[in-house]
Amino acid sequence: MKCPSNAWEEADLLAFSENKLEAPQAARLSEHLQSCPVCRTVVEQQRAVWKALDSWEAPAITADFDRRLYGAMEHATGRWNGWLEPLRLLLARQGLPIAAATCLIVVAGVVSLRPSDSTIAPSAAAARVENLQPEQVEHALDDVQMLGDFTRAARSETGEL
């Protein structure tokens, strides 16, 4: 139902029916109600609604509500969380510096534990040696022999000069 004159909003009628409208406004609305059966009906019916709702009381709260709540809180946080509580608070307050420090430690750990190149090289060489064929070894020895001969020849030529 809308006020035919659109003079008052429903929010005003609700507030008036609950005696929560400012006094000057309430006086003007009272005057309006004398001549507007639509608004008057809304206010009367709304007062009945307030009265009905007022009579609806919620039951009493059980006596052990707090005990159950604190029990649930303790259960939820748990023993481990209890021990970790100071750390959690610390993280909440200074999370960024701690996170940065943790990252640094992890990176330092990774770098220090990573095997160096020098340790990798021999194992690679060993792998290659294992795959060498006898012919290759012979060729290599021949090369060494040839290099030795070449060196000796070069020295003798130098000595002659």
Add this chain to the structure above:
Amino acid sequence: MTDRVHKDMGALAATLDYDAELMIRVKGGDEVSFGLLLDKHRSSVIHFLYRMVQDQAVAEELAQEAFLRVYRSRSTYEPTAKFTTWLFRIATHLALNALRDSKNQRTEARLDADSGEEPARQVSDVRPSVEQAMVREARLQEIREAVARLPEKQRAAVLMHKYEEMEYAQIAKVLNCSESAVKSLLFRAYETLRARLAHMA
């Protein structure tokens, strides 16, 4: 710097409300402040939830969960809104979920159970006090049913407006909608309630 941030947050909380200030203390590890918040809001949260789900045991379970969530969220709490807005947003969320989970089942079971008490009215030689009690119970049943039949969001809005005396703006924040949407919800809800309950005048 952290101290300054805490001081700033404390000042902000103080301007918002005392509850937010208490919650800042809870965030800092003060369990006593949580107890104070519980003392202050226990009844209103449980009563709100009771009128939403109309089952006291379920209401208390949901209230436990609501306060538990407040406690669990303490480390991330920021006093950006009134504490009660946050608290009732949690409570409303839980109530709406519970209602959706047990859609109709609980209401129907309860209404059936309550209607099972009606044969008592057929007793012929009842004393006036018993008769009055029965009339009163029938009226209350009618009120409960009228509220229970409201759509869930309308119901939540009415309960916060009527029993918690929240402003439209705060209800809007709790329900995460605009103030005009809240007004619309409330006006439709009260129009329905007037149609259902006006005869009780």
